[in-house]
Amino acid sequence: MSAPTTQAGAEAMRALFAPKSIALVGATDKSGWSLATFDNLRNHGFSGQVHLVNPRTEMVHGQRAHRSLSDIGEPVDMAYVMVPTPAVLPVLREGAGLGIRSYVVLTAGFGETGPEGRRREEEILDFARENRLTVLGPNGNGYINATAGTTPYGLPIPAPLLGGQVGVVLQSGALASSILSFAQARNVGLSLLTSMGNETMVSVTDVIDYLVDDPATKVIALFLESVRHPERFARAARRAARAGKPIVALKIGSSKIASHTAQAHTGALVGDDRVIDAAFGQLGVVRVRSLEDLIITSGLLAQVGRIDGPRIGVVTPSGGACEVIADRAEQEGLELPPFAPETVARLKEILPGFATVQNPLDVTGYVVVDRTLLGRALEVVADDPGIDAVMLLSDLPRVVPADQAPTLLHFGATAQRIRDASRPVMVASNILTDITEFGRHVQEETGFPYVAGGIEHAVTAIGAAVRWSRELPRAAAGPVGPAPDPRPVVHGPTSGVWTEYRASQLLCANGIPVVPSAPAATVEEAVAAADRFGYPVVLKAVADGLGHKSDIGGVRLGLGGADEVRRAHRDVSDVLRERGLTGIGTLVQPQRSSGVELLVGVVRDPAWGLTMAVGLGGVWVEVLRDSVLRLLPVGADDIRRALGELRGARLLDGARGTEPADLDKVAEVIARIAGLAAGLGPGLESLEVNPLLVQGSRVEALDALITWN
Numbered sequence: 001m002s003a004p005t006t007q008a009g010a011e012a013m014r015a016l017f018a019p020k021s022i023a024l025v026g027a028t029d030k031s032g033w034s035l036a037t038f039d040n041l042r043n044h045g046f047s048g049q050v051h052l053v054n055p056r057t058e059m060v061h062g063q064r065a066h067r068s069l070s071d072i073g074e075p076v077d078m079a080y081v082m083v084p085t086p087a088v089l090p091v092l093r094e095g096a097g098l099g100i101r102s103y104v105v106l107t108a109g110f111g112e113t114g115p116e117g118r119r120r121e122e123e124i125l126d127f128a129r130e131n132r133l134t135v136l137g138p139n140g141n142g143y144i145n146a147t148a149g150t151t152p153y154g155l156p157i158p159a160p161l162l163g164g165q166v167g168v169v170l171q172s173g174a175l176a177s178s179i180l181s182f183a184q185a186r187n188v189g190l191s192l193l194t195s196m197g198n199e200t201m202v203s204v205t206d207v208i209d210y211l212v213d214d215p216a217t218k219v220i221a222l223f224l225e226s227v228r229h230p231e232r233f234a235r236a237a238r239r240a241a242r243a244g245k246p247i248v249a250l251k252i253g254s255s256k257i258a259s260h261t262a263q264a265h266t267g268a269l270v271g272d273d274r275v276i277d278a279a280f281g282q283l284g285v286v287r288v289r290s291l292e293d294l295i296i297t298s299g300l301l302a303q304v305g306r307i308d309g310p311r312i313g314v315v316t317p318s319g320g321a322c323e324v325i326a327d328r329a330e331q332e333g334l335e336l337p338p339f340a341p342e343t344v345a346r347l348k349e350i351l352p353g354f355a356t357v358q359n360p361l362d363v364t365g366y367v368v369v370d371r372t373l374l375g376r377a378l379e380v381v382a383d384d385p386g387i388d389a390v391m392l393l394s395d396l397p398r399v400v401p402a403d404q405a406p407t408l409l410h411f412g413a414t415a416q417r418i419r420d421a422s423r424p425v426m427v428a429s430n431i432l433t434d435i436t437e438f439g440r441h442v443q444e445e446t447g448f449p450y451v452a453g454g455i456e457h458a459v460t461a462i463g464a465a466v467r468w469s470r471e472l473p474r475a476a477a478g479p480v481g482p483a484p485d486p487r488p489v490v491h492g493p494t495s496g497v498w499t500e501y502r503a504s505q506l507l508c509a510n511g512i513p514v515v516p517s518a519p520a521a522t523v524e525e526a527v528a529a530a531d532r533f534g535y536p537v538v539l540k541a542v543a544d545g546l547g548h549k550s551d552i553g554g555v556r557l558g559l560g561g562a563d564e565v566r567r568a569h570r571d572v573s574d575v576l577r578e579r580g581l582t583g584i585g586t587l588v589q590p591q592r593s594s595g596v597e598l599l600v601g602v603v604r605d606p607a608w609g610l611t612m613a614v615g616l617g618g619v620w621v622e623v624l625r626d627s628v629l630r631l632l633p634v635g636a637d638d639i640r641r642a643l644g645e646l647r648g649a650r651l652l653d654g655a656r657g658t659e660p661a662d663l664d665k666v667a668e669v670i671a672r673i674a675g676l677a678a679g680l681g682p683g684l685e686s687l688e689v690n691p692l693l694v695q696g697s698r699v700e701a702l703d704a705l706i707t708w709n
Contacts, residue, residue, distance in 0.1 A: 019077035026082035027052040045149025078102040085109035105137035140197020164189015165218035167211040185434040188299040208236040237283035241475035278629035284475025297461040303450040309388035314360035316393035322360035332463030382421035396439035412446035428458030503704035529588035536591040543581035597691035602677040617691035636667040662697035685709040
């Protein structure tokens with residue numbers, strides 16, 4: 001099924017998630033799945049007809065059962081299928097004949113079991129496509145449309161089912177109930193929770209598209225084992241960005257499997273998980289590392305939306321909490337700027353004399369005496385012109401007091417101050433605990449906002465919200481970069497490994513600056529080339545298939561005269577002969593003795609396509625591994641941002657009196673390399689420039705390697 005970007009697809013998804021009548025096919029008192037699904041529909045607000053189908057008994061779950069779908073005798077919007085594996089396709093055939101278009105298939109035993117299961121699954125897919133059916137599953141628990149009270153879901157749903165603004169899509173049926181329970185424990189209301197199963201037809205991207213269009217959903221939370229359709233996922237993520245809806249994703253399966261490129265250093269820098277990080281970053285998808293952060297971050301984003309910057313003002317009643325928050329804020333890239341003088345003056349007027357006015361702010365234990373102190377300090381901090389948002393540390397009450405009125409009055413007043421604040425206010429508790437029934441009651445009665453659970457998770461969520469807000473315009477705009485050259489200059493067949501001389505010729509022919517070089521088959525040719533360039537020079541081994549020359553002693557640096565060139569040429573030629581390597585012999589280049597060495601490598605990821613790594617290069621590339629990744633296409637502006645993300649970025653700024661790099665020129669050259677790689681077509685496996693030497697405004701490729709697949 002294609003992503004529902006067409007009107008027909010969108011209507012099919014809406015019909016799937018909003019049926020007016022449901023048939024439970026295979027309903028039986030012997031199955032906990034059947035009983036749970038029936039109870040969920042009856043106990044959580046579904047107002048439509050629920051028909052039970054079982055050909056072997058007249059009563060199921062205390063209700064009359066029908067022998068077949070045909071026996072129901074009235075229209076059915078959706079069939080929830082729980083029959084044995086061989087009977088699934090016959091149910092779809094019968095339902096299609098009756099005009100039933102939407103199906104949830106709980107039954108397992110399909111593609112996850114092997115070749116025979118995959119054959120059965122293909123039969124279902126083919127039939128569904130031919131008959132314009134919509135099938136969620138098989139091997140999935142179903143879904144919970146909490147805002148509509150439609151709950152065809154095969155596991156018990158704990159009460160209360162909270163409707164809200166977070167849509168959850170999971171590729172794990174086993175974790176669905178745990179995530180649902182945690183969301184309810186933290187008072188995070190859900191619009192939709194979907195257990196995807198095998199994604200035979202309806203995919204994660206289909207549900208993302210549905211949620212982008214769903215007015216009840218503000219944030220989309222994903223639990224992903226794999227991104228099965230990267231191009232479609234990217235389109236859906238950009239739609240979400242354009243709609244201003246954050247996607248928060250827990251992607252498991254972090255892998256150390258690198259690119260299949262054996263020759264290039266880039267293969268050591270580009271692994272599956274790093275590519276996912278790069279892809280999500282460019283698409284504006286917030287990546288988290290735990291189930292708790294998935295829900296807490298989604299809840300916070302649903303509450304506050306966009307944040308204009310990383311400058312956070314912190315208001316707490318605890319000095320110890322201030323220190324914890326300060327440490328975590330630095331780790332998340334958040335800034336805690338000093339308060340403006342007028343803010344300090346106003347705070348001193350309301351705080352006790354023993355309080356220290358600084359950011360983070362500890363209003364002190366005097367809040368026990370004056371319960372308004374925290375809220376009044378919040379008002380002042382929210383007005384600070386140097387603050388983008390406020391973090392307020394405030395736990396919801398856990399125990400019912402003898403007199404509830406003062407508690408409700410206090411939290412109601414604070415809630416009003418938060419609503420009236422001139423900056424977004426994000427509330428966090430000290431530690432991660434369940435919100436009690438009384439805490440939930442206080443929130444409902446006073447309109448107190450969402451409370452992120454625990455300082456650790458709260459600061460993680462705030463950092464994620466700031467990053468999402470910063471990346472949103474770029475993600476919404478889509479990929480920005482030079483169009484690949486449809487006619488790059490290429491001489492010779494594109495196969496095997498092109499080592500330095502041939503690879504450098506390709507770069508030079510396509511407008512990328514390359515250090516001058518001359519091949520030398522003999523000692524005389526090597527000396528003549530060195531004389532032309534002027535000393536000192538570099539001499540390198542050149543042979544068919546030789547990628548890492550330094551690994552075999554095939555590089556000689558700083559050769560200061562003809563005699564040194566002769567010795568170097570003979571020594572390198574001997575090394576090549578000893579190893580049975582053939583080719584040109586050596587390559588002579590002028591010595592470049594200063595500047596910063598970068599690596600620029602492009603490899604083809606099997607899922608996401610061409611991926612660029614930019615990092616500190618030369619011999620240190622695999623030791624330091626200081627690199628950033630971008631998926632192509634990529635433009636010069638984004639490359640400049642990528643350079644700034646390197647741990648060694650200060651080297652390009654002119655650290656310790658060195659010449660600052662012309663970053664515009666560097667980004668322009670790297671963008672040309674990216675454009676060339678994209679233009680070389682699907683036969684390119686990798687293209688690496690290592691090092692790319694940067695000396696002020698001079699940017700030159702000193703070495704290159706190309707691998708064709």
